[in-house]
Amino acid sequence: MKLTRTIVLESYPLTKRKFRAIKEVYDEYSEILKFLTDYAVENRIKNPLKLRKHFYDELKEKHSLPTHYYYTVCQDAVTRAKKFIELKKKGEARTEKPVIRNVSLWLDDVLWDYKRFPQFNTLRNGRKILVIGLTTKIGRIKLPLKPHKLFFKYINEGWNVKAGVKLRIVEKERKTLAYFVFEKEFDELEVTGSFLSVDYNVDNVSFGTHEFLIQVGTDLGRLTRFYSDVRKNIQESHLVGWKRKLPSGKSRKLLKKFGQRKMNRRVDLQRKLAKRLVELARELNVTIVLERVPKNFNQKVTKKRGKNEKRLRNTLHNIGMNGFQRFVLEKAVEFGVPVVFVNPSYSSQVCPHCGAFRIKPDDDALRRRVFKCPVCGFSLDRDFVAVLNLLWLFPFSLKADEPPVEGSVSPVMLVVEANLLHHKNSLVVIGQGLQQK
Numbered sequence: 001m002k003l004t005r006t007i008v009l010e011s012y013p014l015t016k017r018k019f020r021a022i023k024e025v026y027d028e029y030s031e032i033l034k035f036l037t038d039y040a041v042e043n044r045i046k047n048p049l050k051l052r053k054h055f056y057d058e059l060k061e062k063h064s065l066p067t068h069y070y071y072t073v074c075q076d077a078v079t080r081a082k083k084f085i086e087l088k089k090k091g092e093a094r095t096e097k098p099v100i101r102n103v104s105l106w107l108d109d110v111l112w113d114y115k116r117f118p119q120f121n122t123l124r125n126g127r128k129i130l131v132i133g134l135t136t137k138i139g140r141i142k143l144p145l146k147p148h149k150l151f152f153k154y155i156n157e158g159w160n161v162k163a164g165v166k167l168r169i170v171e172k173e174r175k176t177l178a179y180f181v182f183e184k185e186f187d188e189l190e191v192t193g194s195f196l197s198v199d200y201n202v203d204n205v206s207f208g209t210h211e212f213l214i215q216v217g218t219d220l221g222r223l224t225r226f227y228s229d230v231r232k233n234i235q236e237s238h239l240v241g242w243k244r245k246l247p248s249g250k251s252r253k254l255l256k257k258f259g260q261r262k263m264n265r266r267v268d269l270q271r272k273l274a275k276r277l278v279e280l281a282r283e284l285n286v287t288i289v290l291e292r293v294p295k296n297f298n299q300k301v302t303k304k305r306g307k308n309e310k311r312l313r314n315t316l317h318n319i320g321m322n323g324f325q326r327f328v329l330e331k332a333v334e335f336g337v338p339v340v341f342v343n344p345s346y347s348s349q350v351c352p353h354c355g356a357f358r359i360k361p362d363d364d365a366l367r368r369r370v371f372k373c374p375v376c377g378f379s380l381d382r383d384f385v386a387v388l389n390l391l392w393l394f395p396f397s398l399k400a401d402e403p404p405v406e407g408s409v410s411p412v413m414l415v416v417e418a419n420l421l422h423h424k425n426s427l428v429v430i431g432q433g434l435q436q437k
């Protein structure tokens with residue numbers, strides 16, 4: 001399995017001459033990009049080669065960029081056009097034509113000295129500078145970049161840099177930002193004999209083995225509802241009469257800000273939790289069991305009717321189950337922990353104690369989020385039941401004649417706060433502690 005990571009490196013402030021040379025390329029590139037993107041949208045062009053073939057001579061005649069920029073700008077334009085056409089199809093495009101903000105220069109292996117990567121200069125104080133050569137109209141100029149810890153980590157761990165680099169400029173500070181993509185191939189791992197399963201919910205993530213169960217309160221649902229209420233208020237303050245006016249520039253910015261803030265906090269929490277979980281699994285030498293998220297999960301979510309249900313489903317969608325699964329999988333691959341996916345269809349309807357099947361919860365049980373078995377009387381937090389059942393679901397397929405062994409369930413249980421995730425190996429410490437009990 002191949003993993004990729006993007007790393008951003010900031011440059012030192014550049015001399016006026018160097019910055020002018022980059023800006024010159026940047027402005028011309030932006031102009032061409034705008035023109036080509038419009039053209040690609042209008043003519044439904046999805047192949048950059050086609051676009052290049054059509055315009056190459058014209059571009060060379062009108063402009064004076066080093067030729068490889070005409071290759072990359074076509075790719076850039078087609079990528080943007082495709083995204084816009086997709087948005088339009090879904091009815092989410094706000095404008096008739098694609099709007100181009102945030103241009104970055106796309107570089108290929110010729111436009112920067114990819115083959116000589118990484119080249120360093122050392123300052124007098126011992127600090128290293130990463131130097132890359134960039135092709136401009138006045139020839140190749142050298143960009144001094146500030147490498148950081150994470151950058152060296154990827155270099156030292158044998159990740160390879162890809163030829164495609166994106167370059168942004170920060171005009172005020174006469175700097176550039178370089179976006180490098182690293183990739184590395186990881187081996188497929190063999191599944192070990194014991195398992196740790198994970199159940200992802202609106203307000204908590206629960207996981208465990210046959211020995212212990214842990215629940216981390218994440219409050220992602222509350223967080224999402226809070227931010228979506230804030231967003232709604234901003235939107236509603238712009239209802240004029242019966243007609244909805246488009247929010248002004250200022251509120252649009254606010255909306256975006258709150259959307260972004262929600263995303264950042266969620267992603268940050270998910271990443272941390274994923275990392276802690278994988279640390280724990282590595283330490284216990286177990287295979288992680290995750291629910292297989294249906295492929296059309298998002299469509300299913302939006303199609304379901306009913307206001308309350310819609311809200312819950314929206315929340316589920318917004319808390320990003322897909323994203324979390326991906327973080328766990330990626331970390332696991334990196335750490336050498338095997339992962340399996342199981343179909344969670346019955347994970348909340350089987351009694352983990354006696355194996356009774358298709359248990360429909362009554363309203364009271366649903367409200368209290370408790371699982372209660374009408375056959376043997378076993379009762380437990382619903383999310384823990386899901387965790388236990390995910391353990392049973394692999395590697396056996398669930399059939400009525402293969403129930404879990406009766407009375408085999410007696411794990412230790414613990415509920416913890418999300419704050420704890422800030423500490424490295426915190427789940428390892430807790431998990432090991434619980435296992436010894």
Ligand SMILES: [Zn+2]
Pocket residue numbers: 351352353354355356373374375376377378
């Ligand atoms: Zn039972």
